[in-house]
Every structure is written in C-alpha cells, then in structure tokens.
Amino acid sequence: MKRAEVYILSGFLGTGKTTLLKQILQHEKDRERTIAVMMNELGSVSIDSDAVDTDVPLKELLGGCICCTIQDKLESQLQGLLFDHDLDAIYIETTGAAHPVEVLDAVLSPLFADKLAIKGIITTVDGLQWLNRTTLDPQVHQLLLEQVKHADLIIVNKSDLLSEAELAKISMDIQGLNPQAKSILSTYSKMPMKLLEGLAHTEKAKGAASHVQADLRLSTFVYQFQGAVSQKDFEDFLRALPDSIYRIKGYVLFDHSQYPELFQYSYGMPLYMKEYMKMPLNLVFIGQVTDWSLLEQQLKELER
Numbered sequence: 001m002k003r004a005e006v007y008i009l010s011g012f013l014g015t016g017k018t019t020l021l022k023q024i025l026q027h028e029k030d031r032e033r034t035i036a037v038m039m040n041e042l043g044s045v046s047i048d049s050d051a052v053d054t055d056v057p058l059k060e061l062l063g064g065c066i067c068c069t070i071q072d073k074l075e076s077q078l079q080g081l082l083f084d085h086d087l088d089a090i091y092i093e094t095t096g097a098a099h100p101v102e103v104l105d106a107v108l109s110p111l112f113a114d115k116l117a118i119k120g121i122i123t124t125v126d127g128l129q130w131l132n133r134t135t136l137d138p139q140v141h142q143l144l145l146e147q148v149k150h151a152d153l154i155i156v157n158k159s160d161l162l163s164e165a166e167l168a169k170i171s172m173d174i175q176g177l178n179p180q181a182k183s184i185l186s187t188y189s190k191m192p193m194k195l196l197e198g199l200a201h202t203e204k205a206k207g208a209a210s211h212v213q214a215d216l217r218l219s220t221f222v223y224q225f226q227g228a229v230s231q232k233d234f235e236d237f238l239r240a241l242p243d244s245i246y247r248i249k250g251y252v253l254f255d256h257s258q259y260p261e262l263f264q265y266s267y268g269m270p271l272y273m274k275e276y277m278k279m280p281l282n283l284v285f286i287g288q289v290t291d292w293s294l295l296e297q298q299l300k301e302l303e304r
C-alpha cells in the first residue's frame, strides 16, 4: 500500500515558510505528483492560502494551533484527505508557534498513522532574528531552539540582510545545536529540491546503528499488534522504556478484555481509556530514537 509522504514546515512567524511552500508546490507540479496542503493559522482568517493553486486539495485549520486547540479538527481533515485522494505527499505548514513534537503528535493519529510516511521537519530561520534571539521572550527563544533542534533540514533564510561574518556565525550556532541536520543559507527560502527528496525521517531511524551519538532529531515508529497482549507484560515493557521516548498513543487489546483500550503515554505517564468497539491496534511512538528495531522486537515478544 502506498503511504502518503508527510513534510512538516516549521519555523517562527515570518521566517519564510509560505515562500518555501510556493516553490515546493511548483516543484511537485512539475513532477506531476498528487499532493495536498494543510495550513494552520492562529487567526480566524486565512492569509496565505492564495499561495496554493486551486487544483491542489487544501485544508485550512484556522483559529488555533494544531498542536493544541484544534487537534481533533486536524485528525478529521487528514482522514478526509486520505480518503478522498490517492496522495503522494502532504505538506503541513504550521503556525510559527508550534512545537515540532506536538505537531508530529497531532499528525500521527493511531487511526491512520500506518497510511503516512513522515519524511521530515523543515525549519526556516530568519537569520537576523536568530542573531537577536536572546532579546526575545524566553519562551519564544526556547521555541526557536526547539524548532532548530528537531529539524531534519534547516533553511537559514533572509541571508540578503546579513554580512558574511554574521552568516558564518549563524551556521556555526545551528550546526552546534543540531549537527545531524542539513542546514543551508538561503534567500527567499530557495533550496535545491533534491534536498527535499533526500529527506528520510523514518527510514533513517530504522536503518541507523543504535550506538551512534544521541540524535537530537525526532523520529516516529508505528507498530501494529496482531492480537491481545498481557497487561502486566505491557506495563513491564513501559517501565523499561528510555526517557528518549516522548510519546506513545494508540490502541492496545489486553487478553482479559473484549475491546481495546485507548492508550496515551507522555513523558513517562501512562493513561488508559476503555473503548466499546473494535479499533485498529496501532501504536504510534515519537522520540529521539535512532534505531527502533529493539523496541519492535520487544513488542513482538509481548505477543508470544
């Protein structure tokens, strides 16, 4: 089954996300791929939707951030897109206020996570703002750092407004924060499109060796249980998990029940909610993990 590639465009307000999206859409048009766009804006009126041609399915999520207030809306819109179109890729432009972990969390609903292939997070940075970042509100400053730390590709934009020395300083800062990501200097968010095609978020996570230096980038993993497991064994498995796993959610069927439970786990805290119907037994993981194969093995053993 073809999975729709998912690209998340992150970056603070006004850093060049829409400018980037326009170029990507042109590139996808040239490649004749079927794509959809989701745009999230905090306000109740869409500002950037003109950037998207009318022949590209576009879902707008207005009036809140996908990572918090309008998660449910995102889930139903994504499900609608997947149902109505045979998509090659989905581009999600987030609000500048979105945290990358929360965006991934919002996108990966256990109902359809197995139909998506998360390809990566592309973060745009306004070079001048980056240099002056310590003058920002501390929370905004922290968010800027998180958006860079968790990116797979970083576009240091608006380089026309900076000197060579300033550009060198920014590149050093950014590579220091996230040495694994590719970072490029750009004006008007221009980038070689082969970088986009080279992004491989999940695949990279599967293939890499586990002993390499801790990877700051996020990766995701979806496991599908074939049947029921013991609750005690499942809880033992949870207790042994490393801190680098931020989030798990999905449906787990225990051998003493008829229907699965909705399972939520964030930063070490598990929560169960009874369901009263059959649900796909998908478990979605989000973390800073370079090799999910050990975890996959442990999950398989729970089913024995």
Ligand SMILES: Nc1nc2c(ncn2[C@@H]2O[C@H](COP(=O)(O)OP(=O)(O)OP(=O)(O)O)[C@@H](O)[C@H]2O)c(=O)[nH]1
Residues within 6 Å of the ligand: 011, 012, 013, 014, 015, 016, 017, 018, 019, 020, 048, 095, 096, 124, 157, 158, 159, 160, 161, 186, 187, 188, 189
């Ligand atoms: N000087 C200069 N301006 C740029 C560059 N890239 C983008 N801009 C301008 O910066 C402004 C913001 O760009 P957008 O692409 O709308 O940024 P955004 O991240 O989508 O903004 P939000 O949707 O508000 O979060 C626009 O007026 C762009 O024309 C650049 O490299 N240099």
